[in-house]
Amino acid sequence: MMTVVARKDSPLNTRSNNSIEAKCDGPLNGRAVNSKAEEQRGAGKKILRIYKFLQSESTLVLSTKGADGTVHSTPLFYVVEENLDLLWLSSAGSRHSRHINGEPQASIAVFRSTFEWRKIIGVQMHGQCSIVHGSERSPVIHAYCSRFQLDTVLSFSVSRSLVYRFRPQWVRYIDNQKRFGHKFEVVFEENPPPWDSRSAS
Numbered sequence: 001m002m003t004v005v006a007r008k009d010s011p012l013n014t015r016s017n018n019s020i021e022a023k024c025d026g027p028l029n030g031r032a033v034n035s036k037a038e039e040q041r042g043a044g045k046k047i048l049r050i051y052k053f054l055q056s057e058s059t060l061v062l063s064t065k066g067a068d069g070t071v072h073s074t075p076l077f078y079v080v081e082e083n084l085d086l087l088w089l090s091s092a093g094s095r096h097s098r099h100i101n102g103e104p105q106a107s108i109a110v111f112r113s114t115f116e117w118r119k120i121i122g123v124q125m126h127g128q129c130s131i132v133h134g135s136e137r138s139p140v141i142h143a144y145c146s147r148f149q150l151d152t153v154l155s156f157s158v159s160r161s162l163v164y165r166f167r168p169q170w171v172r173y174i175d176n177q178k179r180f181g182h183k184f185e186v187v188f189e190e191n192p193p194p195w196d197s198r199s200a201s
Contacts, residue, residue, distance in 0.1 A: 046184055050173050054080040063107045064099035072096055079143045084168050087140050089161040100129045120176040125168045132163035
């Protein structure tokens with residue numbers, strides 16, 4: 001299994017693939033992986049694969065932990081950004097929102113529903129949640145409502161909702177369509193870096 005280590009060496013609004021570094025504990029296809037341009041492109045392709053999968057799905061399962069140690073899992077619609085951040089709308093009074101307020105660390109799973117093991121594909125993520133404030137709220141709400149075709153009937157509920165951001169620190173991608181147990185991991189040393197899909201194609 002390959003682990004991709006991504007480092008944020010530049011601001012998030014600078015679209016660059018230069019800060020992505022691939023590492024593994026041993027040879028990959030007979031060669032040691034290093035940070036040369038070829039391996040950087042390979043790392044970018046893996047991040048792009050995760051992004052495209054997340055774009056193709058609609059619902060995440062968010063797991064949070066309360067002050068009493070109780071773990072709670074919630075299915076939520078989401079939108080995904082190019083840096084793999086996941087965003088959703090929730091009431092401040094919901095259990096998972098109250099949990100996040102006390103403990104922002106959380107885990108997320110996104111997977112494709114299937115009854116065939118050869119078609120299992122999904123993502124597991126660990127990271128940190130935060131509330132989106134100010135001018136950043138509007139574009140997220142617009143993208144969310146557009147993606148899920150939320151009409152004016154829900155506009156009041158949407159306007160009262162908080163916008164949450166999940167920033168992944170660790171991601172595991174599983175794809176049995178490749179072969180049984182095929183997977184790789186992405187570890188973000190800081191924030192997920194931006195990338196340009198043109199450099200990963």
